[in-house]
Amino acid sequence: xxxxxxxxxxxxxxxxxxxxxxxxxxxxxxxxxxxxxxxxxxxxxxxxxxxxxxxxxxxxxxxxxxxxxxxxxxxxxxxxxxxxxxxxxxxx
Amino acid sequence: xxxxxxxxxxxxxxxxxxxxxxxxxxxxxxxxxxxxxxxxxxxxxxxxxxxxxxxxxxxxxxxxxxxxxxxxxxxxxxxxxxxxxxxxxxxxxxxxxxxxxxxxxxxxxxxxxxxxxxxxxxxxxxxxxxxxxxxxxxxxxxxxxxxxxxxxxxxxxxxxxxxxxxxxxxxxxxxxxxxxxxxxxxxxxxxxxxxxxxxxxxxxxxxxxxxxxxxxxxxxxxxxxxxxxxxxxxxxxxxxxxxxxxxxxxxxxxxxxxxxxxxxxxx
Numbered sequence: 001x002x003x004x005x006x007x008x009x010x011x012x013x014x015x016x017x018x019x020x021x022x023x024x025x026x027x028x029x030x031x032x033x034x035x036x037x038x039x040x041x042x043x044x045x046x047x048x049x050x051x052x053x054x055x056x057x058x059x060x061x062x063x064x065x066x067x068x069x070x071x072x073x074x075x076x077x078x079x080x081x082x083x084x085x086x087x088x089x090x091x092x
Numbered sequence: 093x094x095x096x097x098x099x100x101x102x103x104x105x106x107x108x109x110x111x112x113x114x115x116x117x118x119x120x121x122x123x124x125x126x127x128x129x130x131x132x133x134x135x136x137x138x139x140x141x142x143x144x145x146x147x148x149x150x151x152x153x154x155x156x157x158x159x160x161x162x163x164x165x166x167x168x169x170x171x172x173x174x175x176x177x178x179x180x181x182x183x184x185x186x187x188x189x190x191x192x193x194x195x196x197x198x199x200x201x202x203x204x205x206x207x208x209x210x211x212x213x214x215x216x217x218x219x220x221x222x223x224x225x226x227x228x229x230x231x232x233x234x235x236x237x238x239x240x241x242x243x244x245x246x247x248x249x250x251x252x253x254x255x256x257x258x259x260x261x262x263x264x265x266x267x268x269x270x271x272x273x274x275x276x277x278x279x280x281x282x283x284x285x286x287x288x289x290x291x292x293x294x295x296x297x298x299x300x301x302x303x304x305x306x307x308x309x310x311x312x313x314x315x316x317x318x319x320x321x322x323x324x325x326x327x328x329x330x331x332x333x334x335x336x337x338x339x340x341x342x343x344x345x346x347x348x349x350x351x352x353x354x355x356x357x358x359x
Contacts, residue, residue, distance in 0.1 A: 061289075
C-alpha cells in the first residue's frame, strides 16, 4: 500500500516536470519561429502569404516532439506502468 | 467532482472515454470502433468523389465540384513544388492521405459525448470516434509510407545504391559504422515521427475536449463554461486538424522525393 503511494506520488512529480519541459520547449520553439516570421515580413512585406504558410508548417513540425512527450506524460497519468510493475512484483 | 453520487468520477470518465472497443488481445487486438470510423470516412469520401465525378460539368462547376477542384489543385501545386520527375502514384497518394487524414481528424469536432452516448443506447459500451487517436491508425499510415519509401529507394537507386547510401552518408568511407548508425536512425525516424506526430496532436486535442466536458459537469455555472471553452478550443482545433493533415501529406511527398533523387557523389 505504501509502495503504491510512493509510486503514484513520484509519478505525479515526474509528470509535472515532463509537462513543464514540453510546454517550455513548445513555447520557445514557436517564439523563435514567429520572430523570424515577423523579421521576414518586415524585410519583404509582399511575401507574407508564403511565409505564413511556411511558418505554420514548420510550427507543426516543431510541435511533434512536445506532443509526443505530452502523450507519454498522459500515458503515465492514466495507465501508470510503474504502478503495474509494483503490483506485479507485490503479487508475485 | 462527482455529481449526485451516481455518476462516474472525473478519472473514470476520462478513462472510459479513452478506452477502445476492442476484440482479441495482445498483438491481435483489433479496435472495432477505429476500423468502423476509418472505413466510414473512407467510404464517405469515395462516395462523394464518385457522385461529383459522375455529374462533372467543365463549363459551370457547381459548389462541391469547385471545392474538390480547389483541393486537387492545391495538392498538385505542392507536388509540383517538391517532387522531381514524374510518378503517377504520388498525386493520388498525396490527395488520399490529405483528405482522408483530414476527415478522420475532423471527427474530433463532433461533441465528445454525442456518438458514444448514442452507442450506449444501442448497447455499445466503449466507442472512440476519432480513428487517428489510435496509434494503430497513425502507424498504419506511417508504415505504409515507409514501405513506399524503401520500395522507391531500391527501385530508383538500385539495391547497391541504397546500401551505398547507408555506408557512405554522411561522413565518408573511413567512418562506415557511424554512417550506418546515423543513416539507419534517420530512416527509422521518418515513419516513427510521422505516426507519433499525428497521434500526439490528436490525442492531446481529444484529451482537452474531455477535460472541458468535465468542466461542464462540475462547475456551478452549468453548461456555460463548457460551451464557451469548447467552442474556443474547437475553433483552434480546426487549425490543428488541417495543419496535421497537411504536414503528413507534405512530409510524404518530401520523403518520396528524397527517395527518387539519384545519388550525387560529392565526397
